[in-house]
Amino acid sequence: xxxxxxxxxxxxxxxxxxxxxxxxxxxxxxxxxxxxxxxxxxxxxxxxxxxxxxxxxxxxxxxxxxxxxxxxxxxxxxxxxxxxxxxxxxxxxxxxxxxxxxxxxxxxxxxxxxxxxxxxxxxxxxxxxxxxxx
Amino acid sequence: xxxxxxxxxxxxxxxxxxxxxxxxxxxxxxxxxxxxxxxxxxxxxxxxxxxxxxxxxxxxxxxxxxxxxxxxxxxxxxxxxxxxxxxxxxxxxxxxxxxxxxxxxxxxxxxxxxxxxxxxxxxxxxxxxxxxxx
Amino acid sequence: xxxxxxxxxxxxxxxxxxxxxxxxxxxxxxxxxxxxxxxxxxxxxxxxxxxxxxxxxxxxxxxxxxxxxxxxxxxxxxxxxxxxxxxxxxxxxxxxxxxxxxxxxxxxxxxxxxxxxxxxxxxxxxxxxxxxxx
Amino acid sequence: xxxxxxxxxxxxxxxxxxxxxxxxxxxxxxxxxxxxxxxxxxxxxxxxxxxxxxxxxxxxxxxxxxxxxxxxxxxxxxxxxxxxxxxxxxxxxxxxxxxxxxxxxxxxxxxxxxxxxxxxxxxxxxxxxxxxxx
Amino acid sequence: xxxxxxxxxxxxxxxxxxxxxxxxxxxxxxxxxxxxxxxxxxxxxxxxxxxxxxxxxxxxxxxxxxxxxxxxxxxxxxxxxxxxxxxxxxxxxxxxxxxxxxxxxxxxxxxxxxxxxxxxxxxxxxxxxxxxxx
Amino acid sequence: xxxxxxxxxxxxxxxxxxxxxxxxxxxxxxxxxxxxxxxxxxxxxxxxxxxxxxxxxxxxxxxxxxxxxxxxxxxxxxxxxxxxxxxxxxxxxxxxxxxxxxxxxxxxxxxxxxxxxxxxxxxxxxxxxxxxxx
Numbered sequence: 001x002x003x004x005x006x007x008x009x010x011x012x013x014x015x016x017x018x019x020x021x022x023x024x025x026x027x028x029x030x031x032x033x034x035x036x037x038x039x040x041x042x043x044x045x046x047x048x049x050x051x052x053x054x055x056x057x058x059x060x061x062x063x064x065x066x067x068x069x070x071x072x073x074x075x076x077x078x079x080x081x082x083x084x085x086x087x088x089x090x091x092x093x094x095x096x097x098x099x100x101x102x103x104x105x106x107x108x109x110x111x112x113x114x115x116x117x118x119x120x121x122x123x124x125x126x127x128x129x130x131x132x133x134x
Numbered sequence: 135x136x137x138x139x140x141x142x143x144x145x146x147x148x149x150x151x152x153x154x155x156x157x158x159x160x161x162x163x164x165x166x167x168x169x170x171x172x173x174x175x176x177x178x179x180x181x182x183x184x185x186x187x188x189x190x191x192x193x194x195x196x197x198x199x200x201x202x203x204x205x206x207x208x209x210x211x212x213x214x215x216x217x218x219x220x221x222x223x224x225x226x227x228x229x230x231x232x233x234x235x236x237x238x239x240x241x242x243x244x245x246x247x248x249x250x251x252x253x254x255x256x257x258x259x260x261x262x263x264x265x266x267x268x
Numbered sequence: 269x270x271x272x273x274x275x276x277x278x279x280x281x282x283x284x285x286x287x288x289x290x291x292x293x294x295x296x297x298x299x300x301x302x303x304x305x306x307x308x309x310x311x312x313x314x315x316x317x318x319x320x321x322x323x324x325x326x327x328x329x330x331x332x333x334x335x336x337x338x339x340x341x342x343x344x345x346x347x348x349x350x351x352x353x354x355x356x357x358x359x360x361x362x363x364x365x366x367x368x369x370x371x372x373x374x375x376x377x378x379x380x381x382x383x384x385x386x387x388x389x390x391x392x393x394x395x396x397x398x399x400x401x402x
Numbered sequence: 403x404x405x406x407x408x409x410x411x412x413x414x415x416x417x418x419x420x421x422x423x424x425x426x427x428x429x430x431x432x433x434x435x436x437x438x439x440x441x442x443x444x445x446x447x448x449x450x451x452x453x454x455x456x457x458x459x460x461x462x463x464x465x466x467x468x469x470x471x472x473x474x475x476x477x478x479x480x481x482x483x484x485x486x487x488x489x490x491x492x493x494x495x496x497x498x499x500x501x502x503x504x505x506x507x508x509x510x511x512x513x514x515x516x517x518x519x520x521x522x523x524x525x526x527x528x529x530x531x532x533x534x535x536x
Numbered sequence: 537x538x539x540x541x542x543x544x545x546x547x548x549x550x551x552x553x554x555x556x557x558x559x560x561x562x563x564x565x566x567x568x569x570x571x572x573x574x575x576x577x578x579x580x581x582x583x584x585x586x587x588x589x590x591x592x593x594x595x596x597x598x599x600x601x602x603x604x605x606x607x608x609x610x611x612x613x614x615x616x617x618x619x620x621x622x623x624x625x626x627x628x629x630x631x632x633x634x635x636x637x638x639x640x641x642x643x644x645x646x647x648x649x650x651x652x653x654x655x656x657x658x659x660x661x662x663x664x665x666x667x668x669x670x
Numbered sequence: 671x672x673x674x675x676x677x678x679x680x681x682x683x684x685x686x687x688x689x690x691x692x693x694x695x696x697x698x699x700x701x702x703x704x705x706x707x708x709x710x711x712x713x714x715x716x717x718x719x720x721x722x723x724x725x726x727x728x729x730x731x732x733x734x735x736x737x738x739x740x741x742x743x744x745x746x747x748x749x750x751x752x753x754x755x756x757x758x759x760x761x762x763x764x765x766x767x768x769x770x771x772x773x774x775x776x777x778x779x780x781x782x783x784x785x786x787x788x789x790x791x792x793x794x795x796x797x798x799x800x801x802x803x804x
Contacts, residue, residue, distance in 0.1 A: 001256065001258070002255050002256050002257050002258065003254075003255055003256050003352065003353065003356040003531040004255060004366050004369070004531070031260075033260045034257045034258060034259075034260050035248070035251065035252055035255070035257050038251075038255040038257055039251065039255075039370075041366040041367070041369075041370055042366070042367055042369075042370025042371065042373075042374065044457065045370050045371075045373075045374045045458070048374075048454050048457055048458070049247075049248070049251070049377075052244065052450050052454060053244060053248070055446065055450055056237075056240045056241060056244050056447070056450070057241070057244075060234075060237050061231075061233055061234040061237055062203075062234055062237045062238060062241075066200055066203065067237075067241050069196075069200065069203075069204060070203060070204065070207045070238060070241045070242060070245070071241060071244075071245045072790075073204045073207045073208055073211075074207055074208075074211050074241075074242055074245040074246060074249065075245060075249055076786050076789055076790035077207075077208050077211040077212060077786060078211060078246065078249045078250075078347065079347055079614065079615055079616060079785075079786070079789040080249035080250075080252055080253055080347060081259070081789075081792065082252040082253070082257045082258070082259055083245065083248060083249050083252050084539065084789065084790060084792060085259040085261070085263055085539065085792065086259070086260070086261075087245075088263040088539045089261055089263050092263060097195075098540050098577040098578070099195060099577070099578055100194075100195040100196055101540070101577075101578075102575075102577055102578025102581050103190075103194050103195055103196045103201075103578065103581075104196060104204060105578075105581075105787060105790045105791070106190045106578065106581045106584075107190060107191070107196075107201050107204045107205060107208075108204060108208055108786055108787075108790060109585075109783040109784070109786050109787045109790075110186065110187060110190050110191075110205075110783065111204070111205045111208040111209060111217065111221075112208060112212065112782045112783050112785070112786040113183075113779040113780065113782050113783035114169070114183070114187070114217060114779070115208065115209055115212045115214035115217050115749075115782070116212075116214075116746050116747060116749070116778055116779055116782040117169065117172075117173065117183070117775060117778075117779045118169050118214055118216040118217050119214055119216070119746055119749040119751075119754065120137075120742075120746035120754060120775045120778060120779075121136050121137055121138060121169070121172040121173075121775070122135065122136050122137050122665075122751065122754060122755065123136050123168045123169050123172055123216045124135070124136065124168060124216070125168075125215070125216055125219040125220070126165075126167045126168050126220070127219070127223055129219055129222040129223050129226060129390075129405040129406070137665040137754065137755065137758045138665070138768050138771070173772075175768045175769070175771075175772050176768070176769055176771075176772025176773065176775075176776065178591065179592070179772050179773075179775075179776045182588050182591055182592070182776075183779075186584050186588060189580065189584055190581070190584070206388075210384050210387055210388035211384060212749065213383075213384070213387040213480065213481055213482060213749055214749060215387075215390065218387065218388060218390060218405065219390065219405065222405045232406050232443040232444070233443070233444055235406070235443075235444075236441075236443050236444025236447050237444065237447075239385060239388045239389070239444075239447075240444065240447045240450075242384055242385075242388060243381040243382070243384055243385045243388075243451075244381065246380045246381050246383070246384040247377040247378065247380050247381035248377070249347075249380070250344050250345060250347070250376055250377055250380040251373060251376075251377045253344055253347040253349075253352065254340075254344035254352060254373045254376060254377075255373070256349065256352060256353065256531075263539035263540070263792075269524065269526070270523050270524050270525050270526065271522075271523055271524050271620065271621065271624045271637075271799040272523060272634050272637070272799070299528075301528045302525045302526060302527075302528050303516070303519065303520050303523070303525050306519075306523040306525055307519065307523075307638075309634040309635070309637075309638050310634070310635055310637075310638025310639065310641075310642065312725065313638050313639075313641075313642045313726070316642075316722050316725055316726070317515075317516070317519070317645075320512065320718050320722060321512060321516070323714065323718055324505075324508045324509055324512050324715070324718070325509070325512075328502075328505050329499075329501060329502040329505055330471075330502055330505045330506060330509075334468055334471065335505075335509050337464075337468065337471075337472060338471060338472065338475045338506060338509045338510060338513070339509060339512075339513045341472045341475045341476055341479075342475055342476075342479050342509075342510055342513040342514060342517065343513060343517055345475075345476050345479040345480060346479060346514065346517045346518075346615065347615055348517035348518075348520055348521055348615060349527070350520040350521075350525045350526070350527055351513065351516060351517050351520050353527040353528075353529070353531055354527070354528070355513075356531040357529060357531050360531060365463075367463060368462075368463040368464055371458075371462050371463055371464045371469075372464060372472060374458045375458055375459070375464075375469050375472045375473060375476075376472060376476055378454065378455060378458050378459075378473075379472070379473045379476040379477060379485065379489075380476055380480065381451075382437070382451070382455070382485060383476065383477055383480045383482035383485050384480075384482075385437065385440075385441065385451070386437050386482055386484040386485050387482055387484075388405075389404050389405055389406060389437070389440040389441075390403065390404050390405050391404050391436045391437050391440055391484045392403070392404065392436060392484070393436075393483070393484055393487040393488070394433075394435045394436050394488070395487070395488075395491055397487055397490040397491050397494060397658075397673040397674070474656075478652050478655055478656035479652060481651075481652070481655040481748065481749055481750060483655075483658065486655065486656060486658060486673065487658065487673065490673045500674050500711040500712070501711070501712055503674070503711075503712075504709075504711055504712025504715050505712065505715075507653060507656045507657070507712075507715075508712065508715045508718075510652055510653075510656060511649040511650070511652055511653045511656075511719075512649065514648045514649050514651070514652040515645040515646065515648050515649035516645070517615075517648070518612050518613060518615070518644055518645050518648040519641060519644075519645045521612055521615040521617075521620065522608075522612035522620060522641045522644060522645070523641070524617065524620060524621065524799075537792065537794070538791050538792050538793050538794065539790075539791055539792050540791060567796075569796045570793045570794060570795075570796050571784070571787065571788050571791070571793050574787075574791040574793055575787065575791075585783075585784070585787070588780065589780060589784070592773075592776045592777060592780050593777070593780075596770075596773050597767075597769055597770040597773055598739075598770055598773045598774060598777075602736055602739065603773075603777050605732075605736065605739075605740060606739060606740065606743045606774060606777045606778060606781070607777060607780075607781045609740045609743045609744055609747075610743055610744075610747050610777075610778055610781040610782060610785065611781060611785055613743075613744050613747040613748060614747060614782065614785045614786075616785035616786075616788055616789055617795070618788040618789070618793045618794070618795055619781065619784060619785050619788050621795040621797070621799055622795070622796070623781075624799040625797055625799050628799060633731075635731055636730075636731040636732055639726075639730050639731055639732045639737075640732060640740060642726045643726060643727070643732075643737050643740045643741060643744075644740060644744055646722065646723060646726050646727075646741075647740070647741045647744040647745060647753065647757075648744060648748065649719075650705070650719070650723070650753060651744065651745055651748045651750035651753050652748075652750075653705065653708075653709065653719070654705050654750055654752040654753050655750055655752070656673075657672050657673055657674060657705070657708040657709075658671065658672050658673050659672050659704045659705050659708055659752045660671070660672065660704060660752070661704075661751070661752055661755040661756070662701075662703045662704050662756070663755070663756075663759055665755055665758040665759050665762060
């Protein structure tokens with residue numbers, strides 16, 4: 001159960017309602033997800049969080065599916081249940097089937113392991129990124 | 135400084151040498167990275183780790199650049215310096231410029247924040263992935 | 269479901285009972301929280317954990333509300349559900365309303381993001397704390 | 403060494419320069435910290451990150467010292483060296499001496515331990531925050 | 537609820553069935569755990585994961601109980617509920633009683649705290665492992 | 671560089687000196703490690719931390735080498751450099767050679783991967799520990 005009462009769309013203040021309407025129009029959905037309804041208990045933080053997500057998650061040099069895959073990789077690494085569910089749904093809607101999802105998660109699993117081995121042996125870098133660019 | 139003495143290519147046992155040669159041939163590089171030279175202190179673990187990485191990091195339904203981006207996202211979320219350096223070099227070699235790298239890391243930063251907010255408010259899922267598939 | 273059977277107050281050994289009574293007296297509550305009942309399966313660890321928490325969580329140069337806010341920030345960053353619930357209740361009891369809670373969590377979300385960006389770009393320190401003290 | 407070349411103030415584009423000037427004016431400092439110079443490789447992300455930090459880190463219902471303490475608690479929990487240095491300097495400048503810093507970090511250490519014990523024993527909540535508010 | 541439909545033993549392909557049979561024979565159990573049934577949605581990843589686990593978790597210079605204790609320590613530090621449950625059952629089956637489990641978890645709790653204190657104060661190493669070997 | 675000035679043994683207050691002497695006598699070493707010298711900036715926290723570590727790290731139902739292995743597994747999972755160095759030295763002194771260290775770290779790497787896969791697929795427990803005890 002969430003630690004604050006989720007704000008209902010019907011009772012939202014005009015400031016919150018404006019964000020809720022923009023979320024529904026941008027995402028082409030009929031209802032506002034629970035995370036935004038919780039953030040709405042602090043309207044300025046809701047605005048900051050939504051405007052940032054909207055700006056970052058628009059397609060740019062990196063396409064939307066890749067961005068959602070990154071979001072899923074981060075969420076799985078952090079073990080955030082709400083976000084794992086949400087971004088798994090998102091990549092499925094964007095066309096990733098179970099086999100491709102399996103490939104994505106295999107990479108996530110692999111580097112969670114390699115990261116800890118590199119730390120555990122205190123390995124020093126072979127080559128620095130800046131050097132690679134020249 | 136690494137916590138074990140890195141195995142030199144010149145002193146490697148036949149078992150380790152076979153893996154080192156496969157690493158260099160597969161990655162088309164002249165030297166073996168430090169992480170493999172540390173893992174070589176336990177030859178069976180070296181074989182298991184390299185064969186797994188080789189199998190998972192080949193292009194499949196998901197392309198290699200996306201896989202390296204996932205590796206970077208995981209490594210940044212875990213704060214693994216060796217791996218951040220290594221995978222930043224990899225995505226740069228595969229053509230990601232600083233602006234696209236900025237987009238990738240913006241998504242990483244965004245969801246590290248959203249993950250903690252979803253946990254902090256103990257938000258329950260809106261919709262489950264399984265439901266989305268039907 | 270907890271992985272060990274929680275020790276009931278009525279069946280506690282004298283050693284465990286003494287800690288349970290001190291917890292109830294110190295926190296001015298009628299029952300002992302589940303975490304202490306689980307730790308009671310190893311009485312010495314229960315004593316060590318409670319005496320440490322009691323010593324650290326008394327008001328000092330830093331007041332109790334700030335200490336509970338730190339506890340919540342740590343728990344949210346770690347994604348520990350039991351602790352997020354427990355410390356959210358604690359800060360609410362100490363007077364933090366939903367808007368102030370929103371401010372606290374906004375800071376938690378912000379720096380979980382900034383932390384990963386600083387790591388991802390491998391930024392080196394601008395100034396060291398020791399230098400700042402002189 | 404950072405993975406991208408840090409943008410120099412003298413070579414910044416007008417868009418980046420505007421953010422750099424606002425950072426210096428807001429923080430009353432003579433130079434822009436390395437993290438902003440790295441983020442400047444993606445000007446839109448620089449703007450989003452700075453405007454968010456500026457909005458969240460202004461004093462509100464929660465004062466600035468408490469906000470910097472939260473930032474330090476998060477950074478220590480994540481083990482982000484750059485951020486630990488930066489926020490330790492910040493709390494020192496705001497008047498926290500070594501003994502008070504010790505109290506803050508004692509709380510950070512304590513709950514990193516308690517979080518893992520609560521998870522390890524899979525303890526279920528005693529009381530939910532919502533119940534506490536009624 | 538899992539994000540993919542778990543593969544039933546009765547409907548498994550020959551490739552998946554071979555792994556399932558090996559899991560049951562190796563672990564001397566009558567049914568395949570849920571984690572393997574989820575991984576079976578990507579048969580190659582199932583094979584890679586199972587063959588690696590089977591190779592690493594056989595007794596060697598380190599005995600099986602110690603290996604399961606390490607698995608539990610890692611799982612508790614990561615806060616992975618499924619794995620905490622699974623490895624707690626495993627150590628109990630191998631003979632660890634509640635008091636010994638309490639000792640193990642006390643060490644896990646202790647060093648989650650000490651790790652964060654060492655990071656928070658940015659302590660530099662006293663002595664390096666390589667030096668210790670000479 | 672540490673964020674506080676490390677307390678020198680020669681300038682320690684009687685309260686701190688007593689802890690330093692106990693550390694040296696208990697660990698049979700000639701100098702006090704840096705972590706204790708940093709904690710000494712808050713003498714009460716130094717006492718609490720040392721007395722807890724001393725109590726938990728004495729051999730009990732679990733032997734000292736296993737406890738140091740757990741400490742290393744936790745430190746590697748958290749990526750704490752100071753602690754990884756320190757506990758690697760400790761296990762080496764207690765007789766673990768490079769091959770056995772490789773086995774330990776293979777288990778650490780394995781379950782950091784399995785943990786994230788179990789979370790990523792949101793797997794539910796097969797069997798609960800309590801059930802296993804009956």
